[in-house]
Amino acid sequence: MGAVTVLDCPPGGMIDDAASLLAALLARGGARPPVRIIALRAAGDARAAGRPEDALVPAMAAISATTAPHVLLVEAGVALPGAIAATLPAPLRLGPVDGWLVAAALGLRGGGTAHLRASLPDDAALRALTPGQLRFALRHRIRDRQIAELHRIARSNQSNRSNSPTLDDIAGYGEAEAAAHRLTADLAAWQAGRIAWGEMTRSLLFVGPPGSGKTWLARAIAATAGVPLIEGSLAAWQAAGHLGDMLRAMRASFAQAQAAAPAVLFLDEIDGAGDRGSDDSHARTYRRQVINALLELLDSAGRTPGLVILAACNDLDALDPAIRRPGRIDRIVAVPPPGPAAIVRILTRRLDGALSAKAIDSLARRAIGQSAAALDGAVREARSQARDAGRALTGGDVARALGLAREEPAIIRRFALHEAGHAIAATRLARGRVQEIRVGMAGGHVALGHRVPLLTRRDLTDQLTCLLAGRAAEELVLGSGCTGAGRGADSDLAKATDIALRLELVYGLSGHSLVHVADPARMLVSDPAVRTRADRRLRTALRRARQLLAAEYHWLLHLADRLCAERVIACGDAGLDRPGPDPEARHEP
CATH class of the missing domain: 3.40.50.300 (P-loop containing nucleotide triphosphate hydrolases)
Incomplete structure (x- = not known):
């Protein structure tokens, strides 16, 4: 057996590039005897014949049968069997692409490596190139075009990073x-x-x-x-x-x-x-x-x-x-949804002086509940609309792109009542300290700190009450709930249903059974009795939430009114303040 070098190669098709470049460099250097290169590709590679471990047997036989030196390229994802790994020398990892490596590749057809290195992008820019980008740039036969392409792609990558937020x-x-x-x-x-x-x-x-x-x-x-x-x-x-x-x-x-x-x-x-x-x-x-x-x-x-x-x-x-x-x-x-300060910063950067600070503040106040991605996309859409109309960008363009062209006070009030219900229930039941409440046309959010772990039946029951308190507040004041409480897998109803099922079938805390069911969601569909028990538990929690909020009716209305006016209430570590006595003594109608 001749000398054997094992090289770990990253995935993404780099193993073929590495094998070709290595073969060319060794040939140019006049290696004697010639070095044989064997590539072991990961499973799933269309060029791999069968499993990687199947290719090891003939590879090891070839290595053992000759005194010629070998380089074994092992693609990431190929696990060498223990006996073979112990026989072979410890693998070396291929380093990142840098200027000297690219210069060596470009210099295969002649030219000084140092001179070529000086004509290339810096190492940081070359490391940032994906294997596909590197391959695309080097596809040209003319070296000057290869170098120009490397610079162009590196500039494009840098431009994309420059346009990113900081x-x-x-x-x-x-x-x-x-x-x-x-x-x-x-x-x-x-x-x-x-x-x-x-x-x-x-x-x-x-x-x-x-x-x-x-x-x-x-x-x-x-x-x-x-x-x-x-x-x-x-x-x-x-x-x-x-x-x-x-x-x-x-x-x-x-x-x-x-x-x-x-x-x-x-x-x-x-x-x-x-x-x-x-x-x-x-x-x-x-x-x-x-x-x-x-x-x-x-x-x-x-x-x-x-x-x-x-x-x-x-x-x-x-x-x-x-x-x-x-x-x-x-x-x-924890990453809360963007609040007013975050929205102002995002819009200010993306609008880049197109609107006044006053206009941006007005937009930010109305855009509570919008995601960073939605804000970013809305500015691009607004700019496109303005260009199409042949005029300068306006606040109305951004508002329309965000779906804020017309605010509906009734919707804002419903969302405010919903979030106020969550906040009051969490405070009354000590499920967490309310740090911030937000509301806008896109919805609302209550940020809690110092959450209490869900350990006991009482903890889980209180959490059910808190989850359904938003719907309870809407029903209490407006006479009915809306679709928001049950929209999506992350909704209040989805989370509450999951807890109700786990109480019944997983945690052994229902009072009915100690049996643990591995797939409670499937039981919800297949077993009407389970569905009935879960529904009963949810309805009980909803009634409890209504009773709790009815006792705090003045607080509920006061908090909802504040949210409608301010859109964001920052409570900090002090938690949610209870208002003073209501001089008109308003109670549940």
């Missing part, structure tokens, strides 16, 4: 905003050599409802730090195809981020991976393999100096505990 554009995100500023400051200190990589926070998990601005915040962190942002999500990975393709796409995102470090890897909708201990038996094997692969990749990424990991989820309870444990995720922070 933390200077972020305000009103509380704990998440503070954590973001600390992370970027630490990353700058690490790059300057003032602190060790192990001394800083290297990963954050953003938790918040859809549209709260988690992606916006991740992009702002990367732009502020001046490093590439690599984005991945369960939805994008699953779109690659079956399980093997999906895992390969996942590994490609991580490999691209590791090669680009210092960089930010943003994992959106990470709760889509699910929980291996979930009661849902559907696709359990698939879910387990996805989570196991994700854990392995998080561990590997966590050992990469300069790679910051940001993840986002809507439902922390749906996320596998192993993903969010310390060591993989350093800190979990």
Whole structure:
């Protein structure tokens, strides 16, 4: 057996590029005897003949049968069997693309490497190129065109980063905003050599409802730090195809981020991976393999100096505990929907002087409840409308694009009553400290701090009451509820139904049975008795919420009136204040 070198190669088709470049460089260097290159591609690669482990047998036989030197390229995702891994030398990891590597590739047809290196974009710009971008630029046969394409794509990437928000554009995100500023400051200190990589926070998990601005915040962190942002999500990975393709796409995102470090890897909708201990038996094997692969990749990424990991989820309870444990995720922070200050900052940046500060303040007050993405998209749509009309952008254009051209006072009041009901119930039942209440044409939100864990039957019953207090407030004052309480999987009714089912079938706290049912949602559909018991529990909680709010009728009306007038009530750590006695002694009609 001759000398053997094992190289770990990132996914994304780079193994073929690496093999071709390595062969050309070795041939140019006159290696004697000639070096043989063997590529082991990951499963799911259309060019891989069967399973990677099947290709190992003939590969090892070829290596053992000759004294010629070999280079074994192993694509990410190929697990060498223990006996073979022990026989081969420890693998070397291919470093990130840099100017010298690209110059060496361009110099294969002649020319000084140092001269070529000086004509290329800097290393940071080259590291930010995706494998596809690099391949696209080098497709030309003429070297000057290759270099020009590399510069053009690098400028385009830089322009995209420049158009991203920075933390200077972020305000009103509380704990998440503070954590973001600390992370970027630490990353700058690490790059300057003032602190060790192990001394800083290297990963954050953003938790918040859809549209709260988690992606916006991740992009702002990367732009502020001046490093590439690599984005991945369960939805994008699953779109690659079956399980093997999906895992390969996942590994490609991580490999691209590791090669680009210092960089930010943003994992959106990470709760889509699910929980291996979930009661849902559907696709359990698939879910387990996805989570196991994700854990392995998080561990590997966590050992990469300069790679910051940001993840986002809507439902922390749906996320596998192993993903969010310390060591993989350093800190979990809540991201509330953007408030007035955040909306003003977002609109100010996107409008770039097109509207006055007064006009932006007016828009921000009416846009409470809109997501950062909706605000961003609305400004683009408004600019398009103004261009089409051949005139300057106006506040009316933005308002129309946001669906705010006409405010409906009746809708605002209904939403205000709904959120006031939630806030009062949470305060009365000590389910959490109300920090902020917001309302707008797009809906409302109550931000709670110091949440009480759901441990006992009383805790769960109180939580049911709080979830249904918004609907109860509407019924109490307006005579009926509306569709908002049951719109979507994240709605009040959906959450309350889930708790009612778990009380009956999972936690053994119903008083009827200690049996644990693995899939309570399926029982809701298939068992009328379960549906009846869950419905009875929900109706009891709704009656209790009505009684609680009827006793606080003056407080409910006072809080709703304030919300209609102010749109945002910031309570801070003091919690929600109760108003003084009502001189007119208004009570439930």
